[in-house]
Amino acid sequence: MAKETTLGDLLRSQGVSRRAFLQFCTTTATMMALPAAVIPSMARALEQARRPSVIWLSFQECTGCTEALLRSHAPSIESLIFDFISLDYHHTLQAASGDAAEKAREQAMHEHAGEYLLLVDGSIPTLKGTSTIAGINNLDMLMEGAAGAAAILAVGTCAAYGGLPKAAPNPTGARSVEELITDKPIVNLPGCPPIPLAITGVIAHYLTMGALPEVDHLKRPLAFYGENVHDRCYRRPFYDRGLFAETFDDEGARKGWCLYKLGCKAPETYNACATIKWNQGVSFPIQSGHGCIGCSEPNFWDKGGIYDSVPMAQFGSGPKIAVAGAVGVVAGAGAALLARTKKHKKEAELHADE
Template structure:
């Protein structure tokens, strides 16, 4: 049986030029905040590598994460799936079904023992047999497939932190992947759904660098989740001037003022939405006129109402912390946050006197 061809040989056979390949590596380096000069070394390492086996497990989810991945544009879904990885198992995208699908899973695990990546989409219910695949509970499937994996990548907030299925009252006793798998490297790519470039960027770095990216304290790639949305938002100057929309159709909303009072969670959310954006970098929720709901944060669905302002202080799983403590901790600069709030209050008072 012939061995798996190298990625370089595969790309060459498909007419991909070295120039195009270097451009891809430069794009990847930029996405992951790596030095641009590393691109040639990445290209050399990647060209001699063999495609890693990828097994995608879907549990309690809505298929939104797969939908997000198919809308990635750099690298494209076609390049990612059919050139750079061997996607050996995926409920939604695979052609096989039934016994043939499960046989493909076992063959991929056996042939790539200790080397394959597991991508998990959806939370895992601990209530026995409320969700099964091929007669096995989601927990059993996860433990079985992850046993010989090289690493696990959680795709979306449901697998990373439990997501909406874990929201109160959590009828299926849903948990996150990390609550079950303790002995494997895990990367969380949260979001409801996650940003396509965050998914492909993590996989691309693993392929080109042979290692997973730097992570923050919540297991998220720093390159995509290292900055506060509020600090990168184009509406931030309005916030600093104390100019807030009071309703979604008032004069302030029409002028593009800050949506903080309408429930925007950008001050407590970390993600790349404000600068990477969605739909081929066309827009993101705040630009479209709706506040951030903080979907990349743990327990976001239980953190107060979607349209409740952070200032009400109902955020944090019953902790009832004050807004300054929450937003300050999220921004990593409590004093700076309080100073900005004071400035806003002064501005609001001045407007009220007019």
């Protein structure tokens, strides 16, 4: 019976007004750069949509992605979307445990084969036995889950690109979803954690349009990851004027100047943090006084120090340059010695001729 409930029924039962629902549709359509004409059809499609089956697999992760989504702001329509979908397996949230939980997963995979959405958070260890759920290796569970999925959403940087578990020396042989699954449509929603609206927006797009949204070369939806944080940052004018915070407690920091010199990675980071922000648009990391750490970019943890600014070269310079200087001295001295020897030999020859 529950499977026949539409989103419209559910929202009404939760006391959500039609105005609020249309606001959500408008926001989502706007964020995903869809034309205004789509909004009524999106509302209609969402309202009449049936509960799609979603299996959420959590592997090497910190549950931050789930936390961000659930605690985004309550009660939210984004969270109701998650109430609406048939979240058949999520081992952090589900009431069932042990065999019952695994049976629920297997049942959902069987009943909705080829139709369910697979959401994955956390990277997948390829080293057997390093991370298991109910005795099943993460890799095996992913492969099994992906086989019958209609599409896969890699939620969070760990699932999308390997994230922290994949950082050097990567002791578990962690891999991202797209490195392991190549025959299914995949959308990456990176971020540590990702912006909740990016997750619900992609799900809403899928429910409405029956297809995944347009993505960039890193499989991120362009609507949320189309522009870099720097270009949308409210501190950008200070960057242009050459006004920077030099430390976290100097005058520049107190005046809200640009954090570029303090290692802000916004110029090379693509995300919607500066526009959507967090906690109902209250703030985002740069607004709270810390530079962007580039968490929605692949391998961000191995890209040098968090407090090294974007243009800094990523290598230990001093000793190597000194060695290079020494090599230059040796080569130069050698070259000079050879040239002098040749010169003297030539002079000796000339004198001999005389």
